[in-house]
Amino acid sequence: MRLTYKPADGTEQSWIFRPGDLPRTVCSQLQKVYGKPYDVFEAEVQQGDIDARAVALWHCMRSEHPLLKFEDLPDFKKKELTVSYEAEELREILKQTEARASALPADQREMALASLRADLAEIEAAEAADPGKASKPKAAG
Known part of the structure; x- marks a missing residue:
């Protein structure tokens, strides 16, 4: 996924964030800061949870500002x-x-799956309408 931070009074910054590719130690650190299991953090970033996205942004910003x-x-x-x-x-x-849906509470699980399916259907419809174009990113937040 691509995180894009564009403050009103600053320069746009963008990072690729792949939560499944992070080392265990980094996952543990993000889990500790977020206060919930890592799988929940990952799902809530995708669902648009502002606190989860703040932790993801913090992780990305630390690539340039390690302290x-x-x-x-x-x-x-x-x-x-x-x-x-x-x-x-x-x-x-x-x-x-x-595959990991059982780790989430039922209401969160259904919300996450419904949101992902709707976003995917929207992208696939756009691709079907214009098959010559490459897949465009879908803004999820």
């Missing part, structure tokens, strides 16, 4: 941070979410 503390993360507006996906990435996320 940045979570409490020093800018107090951004929701519209200043977006997450986008490509169709293939959404298919994989949906597959993984379905």
Whole structure:
């Protein structure tokens, strides 16, 4: 997924964030900061949870500012941070979410799956309408 942070008074920054590719130690650190199991964190980033996305943004910003503390993360507006996906990435996320769905409470599980299916259907419809174009990222936030 691509995280894009565009503060009203600053420069747009963008990172590729692949939560499934992070080392265990980093996952544990993000889980500790977020306060919930890592699978829940990952799902809630995808669902648009602002606190989960703040932790993801903090992780990404630390690639450029390694000493940045979570409490020093800018107090951004929701519209200043977006997450986008490509169709293939959404298919994989949906597959993984379905496989791990039992780790989530029923209401969160259904909300996550419904949101992913709707986003994927929208991207696939756009691709079918214009098959000559490459898959465009879908803004999820």
